Amino acid sequence: MSRVLKVGILGATGTVGQRFILLLSQHPGFTIHALGASPRSAGKTYVKATKWKMSQAIPAEAREMVVQTCEPQYFNECDVVFSGLDADVAGDIGKCLCFILRADEMAFLKADLALFSNAKNYRTHADVPLIVPMANPSHFSLLNHQRSNYKLSKGFLVTNANCSTTGMVIPLKALQDAFGPLSKIMVTTMQAVSGAGYPGVSSLDIMDNVVPHIGGEESKMEWETLKILGGLNQDATEFDLLKTTKVSATCNRVPVIDGHTECVSIEFERRPAPSVEEVIKVMENYRTEAQELGCYSAPEQAIIVSRDEDRPQPRLDRENGKGYSVTVGRVRECNVFDIKFTLLVHNTVLGAAGSGVLLAELAQKKGLIV
Template sequence: MQKIPVGVLGATGMVGQQYIALLADHPWFEVRYVAASPRSAGKPYAEAVAGRWHLSRSYGKGVGDLMVADANDVQSALAAFKKGDCAFVFSALEMAKDEIKALEEAYAAAGIPVVSNASAHRWTPDVPMLIAEINPHHADIIPQQREQRGWDKGFIVVKPNCSIQSYMTPIWALMQKGYEIRRMFVTTLQAVSGAGYPGVPSLDMIDNIVPYIGGEEEKSEQEPLKILGSVQGGTIVNAPGPLVSAHCNRVPVVDGHTACVSLEFGDKKPSIEEVKAIWAQFRALPQELKLPFAPEQPIIVREEADRPQPRKDRDADKAMAVTVGRIRPCKLFDLRFVGLSHNTVRGAAGGGILNAELLKARGYL
């Protein structure tokens, strides 16, 4: 199969680097266009990231030689698009929210689909916020999005915040089996890579934790409602629940967000054994379609008393699986568990790639 040429916007940043690394041997996609800030523009990618490459995995040889374009220059991307070097872009832009919003729209308007990792368009009503295993049908708003915007081939899809991914798929798996979830308490212990580079100072993370991450609790409480919402007319209407109370902490972990969760079901309540079985057996569209980045088993259930743990479980199944453990009754609600996922793979670039695979399989790319 001829690989699809793709571009990465914000290619020199933390998430951008993760995209470049993860796409190195992708069976469907090939990075042929990279764009970043004016500071990096005009340099070969290898030079632009020299001394700033944060991953142990390297970028592919071809990518190192690519000339970095200015991400603000949509015309440059359009030229690449026309030349057949950039069928769509992954957006890992790091700018002010408003700038990202406008810029992603400019790419889409120019006919270039945008699969975004940025938070700018998460609450735009006609932009789907996709977790491929949960709401792949939200992608079907794309034709309406195009129509409403007057866009021909371009469109925008986004993915949600990284920290909710450690528990959203487990929640959904239970809901899908008919178990309403009314309320949930979540306390997260989040890795520093989620804050980018330089990000969190080491003086705050040696022999310390920081019990606060700006904006994170609000996102954790609101984003699930859109993901679980429904497409009505040309807009995505929030689900009424579950109601969430989130407490987000930064801890001295490189990668991997851990979440301690308590769930209150509706009137129908599953047994602990039933929950474990539902999670272990959960499969969704990405698994049916055998998408390259889809984990074989989206939810891995661990029986040991002290798992999941970030360093031991974050890399499970290409770092795309969610690992759950400590599944037990709650003294106040119905069920307690601990969920964990890799925040820069499953929660960021890997999740974006899986979304693109889904869109390709569904004919949108």
């Protein structure tokens, strides 16, 4: 039996932070030890600091915990720290602000803490793995290099991907493993309002409406996919981004609470391209290291393929695999590319906090958490 890990949550009062609280309070391998948020929340009990928006009640163990500022000194006893920090304060991009507000994730790395981040800030860094747990866990190998660069004995920084990227790369990785490289990927998303955090998009903007722009989202999907589906060099010191795959993303905000829907069209390099039935079979049979190693949160099926003509739908399918499965439907031939399908990902479970939890489970199984 692995030991129970003490965990801290940065940005614990936010949308992703609340999901972390729920997932971790029900988890046998973790115990919530410290909570952090902005100076506005620090010093208050969690129940007073948080505008709780989950459909389950605040777990008893979190209610009366006192929220701290996001400084490493308050998280020193944690085996693992999860970050759901706002990108404006998570570091690098907002350096001046971070210095004043002292919430830079890099400070946690330098304090030799094991940090899993949901923020975009360090995803592009040359020595920071960007890992979707059921797509590219092999990228954990770069942590030896990161630790030697920063002279760390037990700490590290791993980022998970944007919520929409996460849902898309899991079926794409299954297909790439089975049929070789993809030459073109075209995706159009319909993203839930919880993806914008709280208070997010105002109700007057989103009710009875679709907003055809989400700042920075399209470039994130286009770039992150190339890092995640790419490899590592031989001595695991550099990422080898995909060079021949072209990705085009169009992102829309829609009036759905949770669950991002994505319409994906793909072209394979291989000729002839695989058939619809071959694609479905590969997705259904896709097994990942998280399942092979028996990670607690790994769903039975990473990808659930529906053969119903009107699925997936956010309200009906977002809880599949307790929110950890990607649901794919409408797999069919494409007249322009080879294959097209629609997928659904729970944006705050698999697309955010759940990926962090699954990454920590994988890291523990791989002996990276000491």
